[in-house]
Amino acid sequence: MSQDAPARKATTAEICERIWLSIAENKLRPGTRLKEEQLSEVFGVSRARVRQVLTALEQDGLVCIIPNRGAFVSEPDVDEARDVFFLRKQIEERIVGRVIERITDEQVACLRKHTAKEYAAAARADKTAAIRLSGHFHLLLAELSGSSFLRGVLHDLITRSSLITVIYRQAALHDCGPEEHSALVDQIEARDKEGAIASMRAHLTHIESDLDLTRQERPTHDLSQIFL
Amino acid sequence: MSQDAPARKATTAEICERIWLSIAENKLRPGTRLKEEQLSEVFGVSRARVRQVLTALEQDGLVCIIPNRGAFVSEPDVDEARDVFFLRKQIEERIVGRVIERITDEQVACLRKHTAKEYAAAARADKTAAIRLSGHFHLLLAELSGSSFLRGVLHDLITRSSLITVIYRQAALHDCGPEEHSALVDQIEARDKEGAIASMRAHLTHIESDLDLTRQERPTHDLSQIFL
DNA sequence: GACTACAAAATTGTAGACAATAATGTACAC
């Protein structure tokens, strides 16, 4: 029972990803408090490392650290959601354009391999893998653009997107299926720059439009606002 | 002599700003190694805090941390420079638009007060203050936009810009004088949205055009590349 | 004489212990 603790030492990035996944799967709800000692027990690491993880997650916008209070799962508001998708469009269109200018056939094959994984995950209804792979597709594209700077910014934006999707997705969701990614790879392979950029824009607009960003009634934790 | 160490404990943000300023003033050159113990002695703080500072600076793109090797002042390449200014244009135009929609007269006065400081620093040829204030003007605008997300991203971009400016500025430079900021405030006060956005775009284009982003001959530290 | 293997020094990475701060519970006074 208490053997659940991972035998091998978990690295910072691994813990970050696991927390990110838990949030993306809606197992960790926004506003949840993340106590350092608690996390250090769960992952079998020292508190020092947990602290590193939390500061990294804060940079990604996934958690919010209040000095002397602790870390909480963030609750991005509607405005932030719109800003995130606005920036994603700007950045990812630029990325796609640059990818097409420099991509090799081997790299196209690499993208194909990735979308194949996405289809496989979708086929066996593995939601966890689907979420992870979907995000990684965009990150892989950033990697192929050759700009580590844009990749870094996009990494941030994609983790935020996951959280935003959890909070604002409407009843009917279809979590960024593999089809659009696949179609995008087709256009990249054909070096259709205009088309690919348009597809990326449409893809992101599509994701955003599946969200319900109209409701201003986001839950506040400020009790004085609730019982006014 | 050895009393030089600051009596009061320096906070993380203060140390970050001092390092950023040293880089912006070209006292710390790109590629310089930043040893942890060295920094902890200079600022009179523990190594643990130095470590926090370095990870923060890495996030801002000012330093590059290589595992088990140490931290070095970054050397952004031309592509990254262009990406940074591309993103700054996108973000700051959006910020200006939003600021005009919600700014109050008190806040306009606050901007005026800031540009006054910029003029004062320019008048007494205080280059250090001029650099700091110039960056803070853009950050203040982000603050007034009300979007903490955009503010965070922009903070990152501005620190990177400082480093980029140091590396790629041509002989004749005029470090983003106060006049353009002042003119921008005029348009904001007049709620001239179109004009203000255009001014911001022109301002950033102006800064970028003063850089020499043509030379591909950026110094590499990979000796095998040098003596091929 | 030059190359390889080994040893020593320096530097970073990690963990655990201690101090400071904020939240909570309790008792006392009004």
Place this chain on the structure above:
DNA sequence: GTGTACATTATTGTCTACAATTTTGTAGTC
């Protein structure tokens, strides 16, 4: 009975010591 001040507890923030890794210097061997 209610409000305030104080003590307790829980949690985060910081520092110092130890372990792992890399780099540099040295000696031995072909």
